[in-house]
Structure formats: C-alpha cells, structure tokens
Amino acid sequence: xxxxxxxxRRTADLLAAHWPVTTGKLDFLKARFDAGLAWVHYPEGLGGxxxxxxxxxxxxxxxxxxxxxxxxxxxxxIGLGMAAPTILKYGTEEQKQRYLRPLWIGExxxxxxxxxxxxxxxxxxxxxxxxxxxxxxxxxxxxxWTSGAHxxxxxxxxxxxxxxxxxxxxxTYFICDMTDPGVDVRPLRQITGEAEFNEVFLTDVRxxxxxxxxxxxxxxRVAQTTLNNERVAIGGMRLPRxxxxxxxxxxxxxxxxxxxxxxLHQRLLKLWVESEVARLTAERxxxxxxxxxxxxxxxxxxxxxxRLNQEISGLEVELRGxxxxxxxxxxxxxxxxxxxxxRDAGYRYLRAKGNSIEGGTSEVLLNIVAERxxxxxxxxxxxxxVAWKDLAR
Numbered sequence: 603x604x605x606x607x608x609x610x611r612r613t614a615d616l617l618a619a620h621w622p623v624t625t626g627k628l629d630f631l632k633a634r635f636d637a638g639l640a641w642v643h644y645p646e647g648l649g650g651x652x653x654x655x656x657x658x659x660x661x662x663x664x665x666x667x668x669x670x671x672x673x674x675x676x677x678x679x680i681g682l683g684m685a686a687p688t689i690l691k692y693g694t695e696e697q698k699q700r701y702l703r704p705l706w707i708g709e710x711x712x713x714x715x716x717x718x719x720x721x722x723x724x725x726x727x728x729x730x731x732x733x734x735x736x737x738x739x740x741x742x743x744x745x746x747w748t749s750g751a752h753x754x755x756x757x758x759x760x761x762x763x764x765x766x767x768x769x770x771x772x773x774t775y776f777i778c779d780m781t782d783p784g785v786d787v788r789p790l791r792q793i794t795g796e797a798e799f800n801e802v803f804l805t806d807v808r809x810x811x812x813x814x815x816x817x818x819x820x821x822x823r824v825a826q827t828t829l830n831n832e833r834v835a836i837g838g839m840r841l842p843r844x845x846x847x848x849x850x851x852x853x854x855x856x857x858x859x860x861x862x863x864x865x866l867h868q869r870l871l872k873l874w875v876e877s878e879v880a881r882l883t884a885e886r887x888x889x890x891x892x893x894x895x896x897x898x899x900x901x902x903x904x905x906x907x908x909r910l911n912q913e914i915s916g917l918e919v920e921l922r923g924x925x926x927x928x929x930x931x932x933x934x935x936x937x938x939x940x941x942x943x944x945r946d947a948g949y950r951y952l953r954a955k956g957n958s959i960e961g962g963t964s965e966v967l968l969n970i971v972a973e974r975x976x977x978x979x980x981x982x983x984x985x986x987x988v989a990w991k992d993l994a995r
Contacts, residue, residue, distance in 0.1 A: 681712030683835030
C-alpha cells in the first residue's frame, strides 16, 4: 500500500521533472494527474494510486510549498465534487478514461441538470423525458437553477425514461454534451444582480446510449451518489480556523472597535463557536469518507452551512451599520465562480439567501436527517406505488 513516504517521494519526482516556475499550468496539472497525485484515493490510471484518501494532504502540502498551480476547484466544483465520484462508481472504463482527466485538470467544466420548475424539492417528480431511438436517447424538457451552465462543456442529467412506473423507478442518468444542438442555456438573474444560475431548455437533444451512467431505470440510485457528494462538497469543505463567512466579520470586529456593542459581541461569540464546531465536524466527516462513500450525514453539514452563512452575514450587515446597506455593483454578470469572501458585506448577505435552497432545500434535508440519520418514522406518502403518469400535477 502506498504510504506517506512514498507519496512524498513521488511528489518530489513530479516537481523535479516539472518544476512549476518553468512549466505551464496545464502541462503541470496533466503531469500531476498522470503521476497519480491528483486524487490519490482514485485507482491507478485515473489520477490516483489507490492510496488512503487521508494521505491527499501530504501531496497538497508539498505542492503548495513549492508554489505549484492548482486546478481552481471552485470553477469546476460540480465536476470535481459531484460528477467525478459518480462516474468513478457507475461509469464504464471507457467513460472513466474519457472524462476524468480533462475534468480534473479543468479543461472541461461540468454542470448539473437535475432540478426542474415542477421538480425541485421533490426531484423524483421530474418530467424531462428521454425516449430511446436505436442507440440514442432523444431528450426533451426544461431544467432550472443550473449553476455554471454557461461555462460548462458537459452536464450530469437525469431524465424520465419510463412514465408507467412509480416516480423513483422510471429515471435514467446520462452525460449530456452542452454544445449539442437543442441545448439552450438562458441566464437567471439573482438578487445579487448576477446570473450564476441558468435555466436550460432541451429540445430533441440526442444522447448516445454510450453516455448513460448505470442501468436504464436506475437513475435515482445513481443520483443518490451525486447528491450525497454534493452535500459533503458544500457543507464539508476544508477551512482554516476563522475561514469562510465568519472571517470577514471577525476581522471587522477587531479592526473597528467603535462598531462594537454588548449584544453584537454575544451574538458574534455564539456564531464563532458554532462555526468552529461546524468546521471540526466537517473535518471528522471527511475522515469518515476514507472508509467509504458519503452517507446522509452530509445533509446535516449542509444544513449547518446554510444556517450559519445566513446568520453570520446578517450579523455582519448589522455590525457595519449604514455601511452594511451598501452594495458594490448591481451589474448583470455571468461569473465563473461564487466568491463569498472576495466581495462586500452586502453581497454576502444577499448571496447567502440561496444557501438554504441550493444543494437541497433545508426542509428536505431535515427530513433526510430525521429519517436516515436519526431513524425516525418516514412521512406518509400517497404516491409511493402510483405510476408517474398518474400523479396529480
């Protein structure tokens, strides 16, 4: 088994052969992937070495110390955090070889075609249809809240392939080429003024059966891998102490004593402690991932992430007083990534409102925690054995 010493040696060999100062970013990232140092827990030949996931920090620390470029994970968070683990688990060998390398190095950005206007919280009620014609599937429907679709080359897509069975059973999972004819991406302007989200219309889009992930009709099970990884990616990100949203508030508190009040002090202390608890819990969750796939625990972390971001950003606006009401720029833009700490307090306050919706609404995640983590009885369902085509809509 590959150990820390072996990874240190391999990383040193990589740096010796491709010194970051004289090697272009893309060439370095390709060499890192081929050396198995991209995600060390992945199999050999797919950017990894089959090493324990916990040893990734050995590689990352050595490369950071050498000033090596990274793959800008925020720009392709859906690809790295959601598409890649799903392809690894359910993809064919040909699919893994085709998609994982350009995904990791950032040559190909991914988006997620899951939610629909009538199927957001109840995702399994989706109505986008995929009808098989020979070796192809013809897809028609509409998706919404698609982050980064305007920059994406590929999308993970779930569509209904059998309307005659209950809603969870008639779904199939595909990889969709966002440059294909019939894919229409339209911006959705948000409360921040930006349009990082999109709605996507699919009209007679032809997807080869070779771009199907998992078995026909098994898309809901495949999608659970994606969704579990999504919640961990959102709520379980690695942060230093006072990283994330709490950092700018603490910085303002220390630098602007004239803004302090007793009430704000008590609230800040409470949120600082809760942020630190969430950070350490996320670290524990990542360590649990070493033993296997993420489970429903990620839903709890994503819940905490949304609540804390909204409470902290609200406190920051109050702390800054009149300054907190200012907003830097309402210009309609289509950004490549979301930068919570690189903008002002007004942006953080407005953008955090979406945290309780994206990646699963907080209400749905509370049900997941109740039923799948705490083992409480499920809510009564009247549609469990009803064919999708017979559901009231």
